[in-house]
Amino acid sequence: MTCFPKFFKHTSKNKKEGSSSAPELGKSSASNSAAAAAVRSSRSLPSPRGIKELYKEKEQNLRVFSIEELKQATNGFNRLLKIGEGGFGSVYKGTVAVTSSSSNGGGVGSDRLPVAIKRLNKHGLQGHKQWLAEVQFLGIVNHPNLVKLLGYCSVDDERGIQRLLVYEYMTNKSLEDHLFSRGLPVLPWRTRLEIMLGAAEGLAYLHSGLEVPVIYRDFKCSNVLLDEGFRPKLSDFGLAREGPTGDRTHVSTGVVGTHGYAAPEYIETGHLTIHSDLWSFGVVLYEILTGRRSLERNRPTGEQKLLDWVKQYPADGKRFSMIIDPRLRNVYSMASARRIGKLADRCLNKNAKDRPSMGEVVEVLKLAIQDSAEPVGNGPAANGRV
Structure with missing residues (x-):
């Protein structure tokens, strides 16, 4: 399918080299409407919270993966494991380690979970903004008919930006x-x-x-x-x-x-x-x-x-x-x-x-x-x- 041109303004600041952290959400400046709302009666209904505020409450539910973990999960992003590709980049099938209680109750073991890993193109501001949107929206939703985001990877180093998303794996394609x-x-x-x-x-x-x-x-x-x-x-x-x-x-x-x-x-x-x-x-x-x-x-x-x-x-x-x-x-x-x-x-x-x-x-x-x-x-x- 042919996509319409996309136009984005880059608002995030560069992080230190080699840094890996939660997505930057920025701070909202107070507006006149917000100031007016502050002096209203306490009986007034609160304004609905935006996506960024809702995400802040739940961001700890997402796992932060290292780039090394995801390389291992995909055998170095082996092309034989590629299951999709688009303007955003490529999607690979992989497996990641998850901890689980031992069946005999004697401790905690480690299992391998099949996942889909989306690796965004390293170049272009469009990819970063779409990556950030996916983290924010999928970080707050909870519904059986929305794909589950398990975590993400965000790294800036001398090789450029690395933006990846890790989803539950869907067996029957699309x-x-x-x-x-x-x-x-x-x-x-x-x-x-x-x-x-x-x-x-x-x-x-x-x-x-x-x-x-x-x-x-x-x-x-x-x-x-x-x-x-x-x-x-x-x-x-x-x-x-x-x-x-x-x-x-x-x-x-x-x-x-x-x-x-x-x-x-x-x-x-x-x-x-x-x-x-x-x-x-x-x-x-x-x-x-x-x-x-x-x-x-x-x-x-x-x-x-x-x-x-x-x-x-x-x-x-x-x-x-x-x-x-x-x-x-x-x-x-x-x-x-x-x-x-x-x-x-x-x-x-x-x-x-x-x-x-x-x-x-x-x-x-x-x-x-x-x-x-x-x-x-x-x-x-x-x-x-x-």
């Missing part, structure tokens, strides 16, 4: 791999719905389950990782942003993300809201319906952009079945598929405020899963209720 790779078994319809439900629950938690809303900003198939039971976990929080609070309606930021997934109002104005995540979710809903990527240059002109193509086959129309992923071989519930199509259209409403909340999306997906238990197939007998 939703992207299972939807689009011809080398893997076809992902069943119900499994697709259950994956999307878990992803929606993770996003709902980000939007409304913390003291401040969090905008994920990079929802796409490749960022939905799957564990051994195909349970989904959202990963890659490098582009996440703290959402607006109080009277603010949006946050303004440079446009970043992946072509084909970013909301149109965000591209046009740089105004970011939680509704932006809903648009991206709608795109992925159509990807699980069709088995097609949001953008495929090798298709005929009228079919290259997924959202333009599916408009010709409305969810309540007679030709809707023509867009369903042929690899499913008609093994799906039409009632369920129509419900997903209509939900996707709601998420893709050009008026951002008219998109559903992620909580509403969760409820509709649960209904779609119920529908999927009905007789399968896309023939006349399968055109049940929606």
Whole structure:
């Protein structure tokens, strides 16, 4: 996928050579609004704490790894252990030592835990800022549908900056791999719905389950990782942003993300809201319906952009079945598929405020899963209720 250009200002100061420490968060200067809040009645509700304040409370939960530990974990970052690569750098599979109580109660032993280690490129300020965002956001969240960050490594020496992240290892790769790779078994319809439900629950938690809303900003198939039971976990929080609070309606930021997934109002104005995540979710809903990527240059002109193509086959129309992923071989519930199509259209409403909340999306997906238990197939007998 092609990414939008990213624009960041470097705010961190260089550390001493060879230093390894917790991420620098900086200090917030007092503002007029903060001063005014201080003189309000003690009965006033406290202002919600920001991500930095929340992180300060939990930073001790993250393990600080040395670069030597992570080199050993990956056999010197052996390319044979590389499991992913992107603009941020490379991801390796490795194992790290963890302490555990001895089974005979006679002391503490050491086990090896499989992990995924992301090593950011040594050059460029973009990588440092995304690394810092991942540490802060994943350091405070706690949800079964968000990938768990185990720790990090931050070293500055004569060879440059070293920024690494250590996550739990996800056995079954990503939703992207299972939807689009011809080398893997076809992902069943119900499994697709259950994956999307878990992803929606993770996003709902980000939007409304913390003291401040969090905008994920990079929802796409490749960022939905799957564990051994195909349970989904959202990963890659490098582009996440703290959402607006109080009277603010949006946050303004440079446009970043992946072509084909970013909301149109965000591209046009740089105004970011939680509704932006809903648009991206709608795109992925159509990807699980069709088995097609949001953008495929090798298709005929009228079919290259997924959202333009599916408009010709409305969810309540007679030709809707023509867009369903042929690899499913008609093994799906039409009632369920129509419900997903209509939900996707709601998420893709050009008026951002008219998109559903992620909580509403969760409820509709649960209904779609119920529908999927009905007789399968896309023939006349399968055109049940929606």
